[in-house]
Amino acid sequence: MHNQLKHFFQPVKVRPWRLLPEQDAVVSSIVRLHDLEHLQIADFQVAIAGIDESVNSCNNLGCRLTPQLIRPYLYGLRRNSRSVRILELGNVLGNSIIDKYVAMREVARYFSELQIPLIVIGGSQDFTIPLYVGMQSVLPDAHLCVVDALMDDGGSDEALANNFLMSLRNSNAVFPDHVSLVATQKYLVGNTQDEIIADNGMKVLRLGDLRGDGIHLVEPVLRDTHCVSFDVSAIAHADMPGQAIPMPNGLSAHQACQIGWYAGLSDQMRVFGLFELTAETDVTGSSVILAAQIFWHVIEGIAFRYGDYPMRSLDSYANFHVCQDEIGLDIQFFCNPTNNRWWVELKNDDCARVIACSEADYKNFCEGSVPEQWWVVLRSMDCSSVENQF
Structure with a gap:
């Protein structure tokens, strides 16, 4: 699979944000897949993949640019508190969107088999479908957590970014009661969607539930989660201006990073993807910096995993x-x-x-x-x- 992986990805060259000396930064923990010589893939604790694709986004074509914008800031942040080997896969290749779906499905399956968490820098959120399906082929009882202001269950079978949940449900790829929705905003979720949630036993933590100390309610949810799909629309526009539709309410930057930390700390989490960040509205660049910090917290959480149940009796x-x-x-x-x-x-x-x-x-x-x-x-x-x- 090592050689096959190279065919799935375009190698990337990254010039890290020069905030810290290189030996103190995340970049010192990273090895590119295409430079891999003496180490085996199983020697790594984290893998990173970029999705520079947005053809099935919902009026957000600019989100395809974000992997190349986020990486320099992630690479330049402080090296994680515990030693973590990070495998940089590159950006997914494919002649068509279907090719890229197939590639990411196989990559998610492969790294789930190895029990190496896969961090995905999106790109559009429709890629949740192949990521979840690939992981579920290894973990049939897998749980999905969607962090989003809306419920992406829009009323058709097309695999679009604003409708991926319906696509997963209609294909029987996911047990509906294995889906958790975090940070939804009630006025953005319709009555029909509320009925779907109630009829299918989905767990919901609305934005209001997370106010104050409520963010801690997310930890048990993420501890049972195998795949996290995070749409940046869940974050308030003041902290995340890189949104296709500016959301005045939402998670704070601190809460978003805390969710990343909880996700990484979960011993069961195999896939974490952050999607729908658009460079076109990120005028100051603060959104890509926040995205890098969220990914940093995910990796930090992975480094501090406890090896709890079900890894421990x-x-x-x-x-x-x-x-x-x-x-x-x-x-x-x-x-x-x-x-x-x-x-x-x-x-x-x-x-x-x-x-x-x-x-x-x-x-x-x-x-x-x-x-x-x-x-x-x-x-x-x-x-x-x-x-x-x-």
Whole structure:
């Protein structure tokens, strides 16, 4: 696959932003795929791919230019706190958009098999489809988290950037209850889309839920996520002017970086893509700098991964058994005391599923409160098709 990868990508030459000496910058951790000699691909902890394509974007052709604009700033930022080897693949090649879809699908599959996180510098968000499908061929139960101001489920089967969720649903590529939507804005999501969300058991964290300390609600969601698709429209225009449609409300720059950190820290995350940043409206260049900082936080999170569940057995964690007879639930919680991460085991007959939760979820359940998403998970369990994890 090593030689085949070279046929998928155009090598890139990057002149790093000279903020720091080269030995102190991210660039000192990067090896280009086309320069790879003595190291094996399995020796790397992160891979980076650029998508300089926007033909299926929604009135945002300028987003194809962003990989070449973001890289210099990413390369020039401080070297990550722990040693991370980064493989720079280059920009995806192809004579047509279909060729590029196929290439990114195979690349996502390959790096998912190697358990090496793939960071994607978009480009348009329709590439979420091949990235997710490629990863799902390795992880059939894969979860998708979409960070976006809108719900890209626009009403047709075309694989466009503003409709990729419908394309995934209609092709049965994703279980709808395996989709999480983060930072959506209620006035941008229609009643029909609300019905799709409710009928399919999708988890939603609206922008209002994330105000103040609410950004921490994203961490358990991302801990269960395998693919993150981040549309820059989720960020307020004041912090991210490089948008096709300026959004006055949205995530702050700090919150966007924190989401990147949580995504990288997730032991299950295999693909992280940032999409739809348009150079045409990024007059000051602050948007590409923020994008570089988001990617830096993703890599920093990867460097600090804990190797938690499912890489580590739940038997090694503190166990709390809580029974609520009034609502007919008998539940076990697990906690890693070194980082205060929590999980809950939900059972339906002989089936069991473990999902990430928070200490607040544990305390609320002790008082008789059950998150709606737990009922969704329990209803979705089909013991004939869901593997018993215990």
